[in-house]
Amino acid sequence: MRLLSLALFVSLGLASAQTCAGFPRLAVTTPSGFCVGIISRDLRFPRGLLPLPSGDLLVVEMAGWSANRGSLAWLHKQGNQYRIQRLLNGLDRPHGIALGQDGRVYVGEVGRIFRFDPEASQPRKEYIIHDLPGNGRHPLTQMVFDGAGHLFVNVGSASDNCQQDKGKPACAEAGRNGLIRRYTFQWPQGSVRGWSVYATGLRNSMALAIHPSGTLLQGENSRDAIQAADPRISDEAHPADELNVVVQGTHYGWPYCYENGKNAPEFPRYNCAQTRNPTLLLPAHAAPLGMAYLSAQSELGGNWLVVGYHGYRKTGHRLVAFRVDGRGIPSGPAVELIGNWVFPDGKLGAPVDMKVGPDGKIYITDDRNGMLLVFSRG
Numbered sequence: 001m002r003l004l005s006l007a008l009f010v011s012l013g014l015a016s017a018q019t020c021a022g023f024p025r026l027a028v029t030t031p032s033g034f035c036v037g038i039i040s041r042d043l044r045f046p047r048g049l050l051p052l053p054s055g056d057l058l059v060v061e062m063a064g065w066s067a068n069r070g071s072l073a074w075l076h077k078q079g080n081q082y083r084i085q086r087l088l089n090g091l092d093r094p095h096g097i098a099l100g101q102d103g104r105v106y107v108g109e110v111g112r113i114f115r116f117d118p119e120a121s122q123p124r125k126e127y128i129i130h131d132l133p134g135n136g137r138h139p140l141t142q143m144v145f146d147g148a149g150h151l152f153v154n155v156g157s158a159s160d161n162c163q164q165d166k167g168k169p170a171c172a173e174a175g176r177n178g179l180i181r182r183y184t185f186q187w188p189q190g191s192v193r194g195w196s197v198y199a200t201g202l203r204n205s206m207a208l209a210i211h212p213s214g215t216l217l218q219g220e221n222s223r224d225a226i227q228a229a230d231p232r233i234s235d236e237a238h239p240a241d242e243l244n245v246v247v248q249g250t251h252y253g254w255p256y257c258y259e260n261g262k263n264a265p266e267f268p269r270y271n272c273a274q275t276r277n278p279t280l281l282l283p284a285h286a287a288p289l290g291m292a293y294l295s296a297q298s299e300l301g302g303n304w305l306v307v308g309y310h311g312y313r314k315t316g317h318r319l320v321a322f323r324v325d326g327r328g329i330p331s332g333p334a335v336e337l338i339g340n341w342v343f344p345d346g347k348l349g350a351p352v353d354m355k356v357g358p359d360g361k362i363y364i365t366d367d368r369n370g371m372l373l374v375f376s377r378g
């Protein structure tokens with residue numbers, strides 16, 4: 001991966017110190033002057049992450065792909081250590097987590113979203129959204145609030161690439177799945193006023209981020225097995241995953257088109273000129289599951305977008321950053337923040353969510369290895 005030539009990222013290397021930010025150091029490659037610390041190895045398939053102003057961390061534990069095994073882990077900061085308290089057990093494959101304008105924490109399960117008061121002595125779930133499809137191949141709920149209090153929610157595709165409608169002029173599933181909904185609220189009470197389809201043609205929006213300017217950015221997990229649909233196309237190289245600036249009422253291609261206006265093998269006659277091309281193409285099967293804009297208070301400084309590549313193929317298991325302009329529009333090339341993320345037993349790093357804490361450090365969940373990590377100056 002080509003690296004940006006900036007003073008901040010002069011050289012790369014495996015740091016030799018045993019600790020990072022007071023935690024055991026993860027043996028990975030980072031830019032010079034930075035390191036990764038292991039806060040916990042004891043989480044149960046951690047996914048979404050929410051730092052609190054107190055320094056505590058909330059982590060959604062999916063606990064695997066079976067229903068009703070998930071929980072919320074509250075990591076209480078005690079000096080330079082964290083104590084894990086598990087709350088709200090029995091959740092159905094929870095993933096997304098966000099803080100609302102009402103100060104309550106919103107958590108996405110399969111098919112629904114609940115909220116709770118983090119200040120309550122005994123937090124209780126209040127379900128406010130019940131109508132998400134939660135079906136098929138991509139049932140998980142990812143979400144993000146914008147500055148006006150709208151909630152953008154991923155509705156992933158039920159199929160890989162709508163193969164069941166191959167050769168037809170339209171994909172029946174695409175009217176219900178493979179899109180982003182926008183929910184409106186009445187604040188400050190937080191009652192849901194309704195929802196609308198905000199954008200379509202987005203196969204699985206597991207990475208969502210809102211820039212302070214209002215830009216909604218989406219990380220697209222593109223299709224699999226394209227070579228099975230057309231043997232002339234390499235599944236290793238195509239289709240590229242994507243970063244998309246999401247504009248209301250716009251179609252982004254799935255399942256008809258991929259990359260920059262190429263027709264999917266299943267829909268060779270679709271007019272891809274009527275769909276919007278990605279802002280950036282990412283490596284094929286990088287699998288972006290989380291990303292975050294950095295503020296000026298972060299240890300990297302501002303004007304950066306950090307993206308986690310969760311994928312198990314050669315393009316995955318790393319954390320990268322892109323420069324962004326004043327509207328949050330990213331441009332390449334990528335800067336690799338964490339690389340060589342392979343454990344001695346052969347397991348690969350698997351970043352899911354990443355958020356900037358009040359201390360300016362970047363906190364990262366790794367579901368495959370049950371870890372919570374911190375990216376920090378060494």
